[in-house]
Amino acid sequence: MTPVPWDEARAAAYRAGADAARAAVETPLAEADGLTLAAPLVTLTDLPAFPTSSVDGWAVRGPAPWRVVGRVLAGDQAAPLADDGTCVEIATGAMVPGGTEHVLRVEESTLDGELVTGEPRPNPEWRVPGDEASRGEELLPAGTPVTPGVIGLAASCGYDAVPARPAPRAALIVFGDELLTSGPPGAGRVRDSLGPQLPGWLRRLGATVDTMVGPVKDTLDAHVEAIRTAFESGADLVCTTGGTMHGPVDHLHPALAELGASYVVNTVAVRPGFPMLLAALPGGKFLAGLPGNPQSAVVALMSLVAPLLAGLQGRASAATRTVTLGAPIPGRGSYTHLALVRLEDGLAYPVGHVASSMLRGLSRSAGFAVVAPGTNGDKGATLPLVPLPMMDGERP
Ligand SMILES: Nc1nc2c(c(=O)[nH]1)N[C@H]1C(S)=C(S)[C@@H](COP(=O)(O)OP(=O)(O)OC[C@H]3O[C@@H](n4cnc5c(N)ncnc54)[C@H](O)[C@@H]3O)O[C@H]1N2
Numbered sequence: 189m190t191p192v193p194w195d196e197a198r199a200a201a202y203r204a205g206a207d208a209a210r211a212a213v214e215t216p217l218a219e220a221d222g223l224t225l226a227a228p229l230v231t232l233t234d235l236p237a238f239p240t241s242s243v244d245g246w247a248v249r250g251p252a253p254w255r256v257v258g259r260v261l262a263g264d265q266a267a268p269l270a271d272d273g274t275c276v277e278i279a280t281g282a283m284v285p286g287g288t289e290h291v292l293r294v295e296e297s298t299l300d301g302e303l304v305t306g307e308p309r310p311n312p313e314w315r316v317p318g319d320e321a322s323r324g325e326e327l328l329p330a331g332t333p334v335t336p337g338v339i340g341l342a343a344s345c346g347y348d349a350v351p352a353r354p355a356p357r358a359a360l361i362v363f364g365d366e367l368l369t370s371g372p373p374g375a376g377r378v379r380d381s382l383g384p385q386l387p388g389w390l391r392r393l394g395a396t397v398d399t400m401v402g403p404v405k406d407t408l409d410a411h412v413e414a415i416r417t418a419f420e421s422g423a424d425l426v427c428t429t430g431g432t433m434h435g436p437v438d439h440l441h442p443a444l445a446e447l448g449a450s451y452v453v454n455t456v457a458v459r460p461g462f463p464m465l466l467a468a469l470p471g472g473k474f475l476a477g478l479p480g481n482p483q484s485a486v487v488a489l490m491s492l493v494a495p496l497l498a499g500l501q502g503r504a505s506a507a508t509r510t511v512t513l514g515a516p517i518p519g520r521g522s523y524t525h526l527a528l529v530r531l532e533d534g535l536a537y538p539v540g541h542v543a544s545s546m547l548r549g550l551s552r553s554a555g556f557a558v559v560a561p562g563t564n565g566d567k568g569a570t571l572p573l574v575p576l577p578m579m580d581g582e583r584p
């Protein structure tokens with residue numbers, strides 16, 4: 189099997205996801221956080237929708253002094269100011285009456301009996317319809333991740349619900365008879381460190397994780413049965429761990445053949461993690477085969493699953509940015525090297541304890557610097573970074 193170049197593998201995973209993107213669902217704003225806009229957000233009204241006072245004071249017409257003829261509070265529908273030399277008391281956020289020439293701040297005015305005097309500021313103290321947006325204007329494109337800010341904007345311009353792509357449903361299956369699910373490892377057994385870890389990463393990539401199965405016995409029948417059950421339970425994506433190679437109890441490839449799967453990507457020219465795979469199953473479903481070595485599994489997650497999920501959600505692409513190296517990172521010959529880095533003072537530094545079996549380096553890293561095939565990452569070089577999907581406060 190010839191390994192696929194890493195960037196081609198990512199692109200293929202993204203395309204496969206985009207071609208199978210989940211259908212849009214009209215989603216109430218309260219349930220839309222973390223989903224993806226399936227259509228552009230077009231404002232339903234001018235913003236603001238009516239002339240709106242920015243200050244507390246007096247809406248005045250004609251020359252001073254102004255006789256107070258009423259009051260308009262936020263939420264009121266203001267009657268026009270009909271005569272010169274009159275004013276109404278006005279609150280911040282209230283609709284400015286027709287005929288208003290200025291809004292005078294209360295602290296810059298004098299009220300004497302029924303008469304108001306003062307010098308209005310030259311710049312208008314109210315916002316006119318369309319200041320922020322005009323009715324029918326596109327505010328955000330389709331594919332925008334729905335954040336709290338997007339939800340607020342959608343509410344402000346009139347939406348109760350938005351067309352959004354639902355979160356892809358992921359299931360996780362862990363293979364390996366050597367795995368313990370509690371207590372310290374030893375005597376040939378290791379703790380399953382992927383079952384507890386992967387749901388959190390998957391959720392941060394926008395998936396829901398309904399099913400977590402395993403450790404599943406190292407037999408072909410048990411593999412096929414576990415995968416079939418996960419898809420039958422409604423998963424769009426099944427992630428498996430381990431068994432991607434061709435050792436005596438590695439059953440993933442034969443299981444995929446039995447399930448009628450076809451490969452989107454089968455092994456990738458990346459270190460660590462090269463035996464990773466992505467397969468398509470009948471009915472627009474996917475299986476990501478993550479290698480058993482724990483760090484390699486996360487490399488595979490970020491290399492294949494992140495772009496697949498971005499595509500399934502109708503997003504622009506999986507997140508990347510660039511970083512400048514504060515210390516050199518060697519390349520891995522003809523393979524891409526995904527090297528764990530931490531960020532400090534705007535520079536990226538390699539971390540220790542990064543063998544593919546280890547998680548110590550990963551646990552204190554911000555992401556993977558991408559050292560291209562045939563190159564080394566020199567100090568001062570600018571490289572792509574695949575950020576681990578964490579919120580800002582979580583990122584080391
Ligand atoms: N003859 C060769 N053998 C191996 C090669 C190779 O090129 N030639 N490549 C190695 C590389 S690289 C990787 S990566 C692994 C991938 O193997 P599998 O995906 O088949 O994974 P397993 O054999 O099941 O496990 C590998 C390793 O990881 C441990 N493991 C598995 N699952 C978990 C888990 N959930 N939590 C913690 N640790 C786990 C497992 O005990 C093994 O130590 O193949 C190499 N072999």
Ligand code: MOO
Binds near residue numbers: 459460
């Ligand atoms: O590719 Mo393996 O993933 O080095 O551990």
